[in-house]
Each structure stands twice: as structure tokens, then as C-alpha cells.
Amino acid sequence: MSNRSSIDGIIERSRAYNCVQCAKCSSVCPLSGVDESFSPRLIAEKILLGFDEILYEKGLWTCLTCGACDDKCPSDVDYRGFIRELRGKSRQREEVWKCAHGGVLQSLMRMMSDSALKQDRVGWITGDMKVADKGEILFFVGCLPYFDIIFEDFGVKSTDIAGSAVKIFNHLGVTPVVMQDERCCGHDLLWSGDTENFMRLAKNNLKQIKKTGAVKVVTSCPECYRTLKLDYAEYFGEQDFEVLHFSEYLSDSINRGELVFNEACRLNGRVTYQDPCRLGRHLGVYEQPRDVLGSIPGACLGELELNRDRAVCCGSSCWINCGQSSKEIQKRKLEEAKSIADLLVTACPKCQIHLKCAMGDLEGMDMDVVDLTVLAARALGYLV
Ligand code: SF4
Ligand code: SF4
Known part of the structure; x- marks a missing residue:
């Protein structure tokens, strides 16, 4: 053609x-x-x-x-x-198209597309967490263990999000499946036009998910969420498992009365929420993260001027671009967040990394940025 x-x-x-x-x-x-x-x-x-x-x-x-x-x-x-x-x-x-960070993240994703690759990606699981190899509910971790290594200098520990998710599952009496051989979902390669390697990653994941018998796949990453829910279905047909973002899972558990935050762990502060593009505009999940925040004792939510479907991206996408424009978008967001809140809550590991990185460039910007899953675990009394 x-x-x-x-x-x-x-x-x-x-x-x-x-x-x-x-x-x-x-x-x-x-x-x-x-x-x-x-x-x-x-x-x-x-x-x-x-x-x-x-x-x-x-x-x-x-x-x-x-x-x-x-x-x-x-x-x-x-x-x-x-x-x-x-x-x-x-x-x-x-x-x-020279990607940000020297293209190291894209290289890592392409390495993961090799089904013969042996990985150690479950080292973040500690003795107090219960996980399984098979079961109905699967927690899809995403690339968090790799982010910990690459972005260590930013003071972000992305696997805290995964650890918090497992602790909350366990708190609810659920032992989630965590796959030893999970691969990158393929989001960034797909959006970088590398469909061939996206499909290799997706095939590996679909094969592994099938082996676990999971009927519900929950992830704390909006990009994994979009990819598993929409893109796997588009490229490989409808799957026989449901896909949820962790904020939806939390919100459902709260609504059923199964998850009640601990009054003794009151937050007592003003919080604001950054809508991740993939979770919000791509999939319409706006209210569930806010429902969770609204249930945390002492969390007083103030909205950024542009929120929900009008929200501004965190400034960088797919590890492709990070330059002056990204920094300017991040700077404006952080300055606005700081003017209305003490704590900026995200529901995307990448938003957290990008905003923390930008904070290093901004004098006097010592605002705390925390992921919703980690905040929820803390509100249950877990030390994360
Ligand atoms: S918003 Fe207007 S200019 Fe932009 S793609 Fe749509 S029709 Fe074209
Ligand atoms: S960065 Fe601009 S052009 Fe690209 S998707 Fe967002 S609004 Fe559209």
C-alpha cells in the first residue's frame, strides 16, 4: 500500500x-x-x-x-x-522521534515483548501481603517495579501503590492474583505507533491472564486500564474478564459497606485531585476517585479550576515527550494545586512521577503528591 x-x-x-x-x-x-x-x-x-x-x-x-x-x-x-x-x-x-529518558522505557517494553525473557518483578511483595497464582480477582501491577529503579532519584516509590492495593484487597478478605510473568500492557508502544510489539506484549499478558482463571482484572494504572479494557478488546476481541481501575473497585467496596476508613487515621487537610487523561476523558471515570476521597475522614476536597472532562494532562505522555512545554504545564498545575490544597492526589503512577519531577525544578514547591491507592491504605491504618 x-x-x-x-x-x-x-x-x-x-x-x-x-x-x-x-x-x-x-x-x-x-x-x-x-x-x-x-x-x-x-x-x-x-x-x-x-x-x-x-x-x-x-x-x-x-x-x-x-x-x-x-x-x-x-x-x-x-x-x-x-x-x-x-x-x-x-x-x-x-x-x-527521540523519546524522553533516552528511550530507555521503550527499550524495556520491547525487551518485555520477548516471551522468553525471565523477570523478577514481584520483589516488592512483603511477607505481610497475601497473593495467589490463580483466582477470580487479578491485580495487574503494570511497570511499577521498573519505575522504582528508573525514577528512584525523584523520591517516588511506585511499588507503594501496588503494596497498598494488595493490603486493601487483603483487608477486604480478598487474595488477589499477582502474575509472576506479567508484561508491560503495551500502552506506550501502541501510542508510539509500534503496533507489532504492542501485540506481542498483549498476547503474552492475555495468555498469562487466561491461565490464572481471573474474571476480574483490577489495575491502579489508568494506562493499563485503558489498554486492557479497550485496546485488547479492539485487537483481540472481547475478553472474558472485566477490567476495573482500583478507584472503581474501592468505590464499589465503599458503596457496598465493605470498606470503611478508620476515623483514627483522619487526614485533616485540604486535598485536590488530578484527573488522569486515560481514566477521565478516555474512559469517563470521574466520580469514583472523588467518592473515595469523600469517604476518607477529614479529607476536604477542593477542585482545580479545570477538572473532570476539562482537566489538563500532567504534561507528558507515553515517555515520549518531556520538554519546556511539559514543564510549563506541570508548573501551572502545581502552583494552582498549592494555592487550594495541602495535598495533591493522583490516580496514575505516571502523573505522580511527572509532577514530582517538575517539583524538583520549582523553588519552594514542597507540596505532597500522593496516589489515591496509597492514601486509601493509609486511611485504613496501614503504614505506607
Ligand atoms: S476541532 Fe475543528 S479544526 Fe480541530 S479537528 Fe475538529 S473540526 Fe478540525
Ligand atoms: S495535546 Fe492537544 S492535540 Fe494532542 S490530544 Fe491533547 S488537546 Fe488534542
Whole structure:
């Protein structure tokens, strides 16, 4: 298939041919808000007019695929899908997309796509946590054990999120399955246009999940959540397990009266919540994390001005891009959060890493950023 006819296919699937050049996308785009040279409208126009060189320009890779534009587009263009597929075309000339952190995370994901790879990824499980190899409820950990090693210097321990999740499961009388040989879900490779390695990772995971007999897969990472729930279904057909984000699992447990936070662990502080793009705009989970926060004794929730479907991304996506624009988005968010709250709560391990990293660049920004799962475990009295 020629380059142009495959691009025509992308234009058709994403409905980009409907684009009326209204620029509503550019007006809400968080990147355009900090970098005038970035214009989603212009990218669409150039592709529609056949200026395919745009495929090899930076803009295609700086887009956060956050979906803020999709929600405002009057022509129903699937802009994030449009970008995702165009990246697959762009990858043919690798020199234009140098990923953040020297591409180490993408390399790690590609290594994980080799089914013969032997990993030790359960070292974070301590003697006080009960996990199983088979069972109905599976906790999908994601790449948290690797983040601990790569981002140690930021003072973030991502496996605390996994440990907290297991402790909460155990508190509820559930022994979750944790897979010894889980692989990266493939989210970042899929959104970087590397469909081939995404599919290899997904096949490994689906094979492993099937062996456990799980009927419910719960994850604390919104990107794993989106990938397992939507993308595995798109590429491999509907699966016979349900996928939940941990905030949904917590919220359901609270609503059933099974999970009651400990009054003795009162928070007594103002909190605000960062809606992760994949959890919020991509899958519409806005209220469950807020329900959990509302149930924690002493947590007084104040909202960022742009929240829920209008929320601004944490500034970096898929470990592809991290530059001045990312830092500016993060700086604005942290400054606003600090002006209304003592604690910034996220429900995404990557949001936490990106915001903690930005904090290191901002003088006097000593705000605590904590994951919702960790906060919930603390509110039950666990020392995390
Ligand atoms: S909002 Fe939609 S129709 Fe308007 S310029 Fe952007 S992609 Fe085109
Ligand atoms: S997906 Fe987000 S970053 Fe990309 S063009 Fe749309 S609003 Fe901008």
C-alpha cells in the first residue's frame, strides 16, 4: 500500500475528513496553551492537503494524546486516534522521534515483548501481603517495579501503590492474583505507533491472564486500564474478564459497606485531585476517585479550576515527550494545586512521577503528591 493510500485510511478511520478547520482543538489544547507553534488544527490541515512531511515533524510526537480536543471537536474527529495511527507511519524514519529518558522505557517494553525473557518483578511483595497464582480477582501491577529503579532519584516509590492495593484487597478478605510473568500492557508502544510489539506484549499478558482463571482484572494504572479494557478488546476481541481501575473497585467496596476508613487515621487537610487523561476523558471515570476521597475522614476536597472532562494532562505522555512545554504545564498545575490544597492526589503512577519531577525544578514547591491507592491504605491504618 502506498504511503498516501495508507494515510487516506487513517483519515477515514479517524473521521479527519470531517475537519472544518474551526480550530476549537487548538483553543483547548494544553500544549497550544504553552507553545504557540503547536497547532492540532494545522497538523490536520497539512495531512488533509497532502503535505506528508508533517509526519516527520516534532508536533506529531509532542501531542499528549490527552483527548481534550476530541471532546470539543464539532466534527467528531477522533484526533487522538488520528495521531496514534500517524505515528505508526512516522516511525519509518526514526530520527525524528527521540523519546524522553533516552528511550530507555521503550527499550524495556520491547525487551518485555520477548516471551522468553525471565523477570523478577514481584520483589516488592512483603511477607505481610497475601497473593495467589490463580483466582477470580487479578491485580495487574503494570511497570511499577521498573519505575522504582528508573525514577528512584525523584523520591517516588511506585511499588507503594501496588503494596497498598494488595493490603486493601487483603483487608477486604480478598487474595488477589499477582502474575509472576506479567508484561508491560503495551500502552506506550501502541501510542508510539509500534503496533507489532504492542501485540506481542498483549498476547503474552492475555495468555498469562487466561491461565490464572481471573474474571476480574483490577489495575491502579489508568494506562493499563485503558489498554486492557479497550485496546485488547479492539485487537483481540472481547475478553472474558472485566477490567476495573482500583478507584472503581474501592468505590464499589465503599458503596457496598465493605470498606470503611478508620476515623483514627483522619487526614485533616485540604486535598485536590488530578484527573488522569486515560481514566477521565478516555474512559469517563470521574466520580469514583472523588467518592473515595469523600469517604476518607477529614479529607476536604477542593477542585482545580479545570477538572473532570476539562482537566489538563500532567504534561507528558507515553515517555515520549518531556520538554519546556511539559514543564510549563506541570508548573501551572502545581502552583494552582498549592494555592487550594495541602495535598495533591493522583490516580496514575505516571502523573505522580511527572509532577514530582517538575517539583524538583520549582523553588519552594514542597507540596505532597500522593496516589489515591496509597492514601486509601493509609486511611485504613496501614503504614505506607
Ligand atoms: S476541532 Fe475538529 S473540526 Fe475543528 S479544526 Fe480541530 S479537528 Fe478540525
Ligand atoms: S490530544 Fe491533547 S495535546 Fe494532542 S492535540 Fe488534542 S488537546 Fe492537544
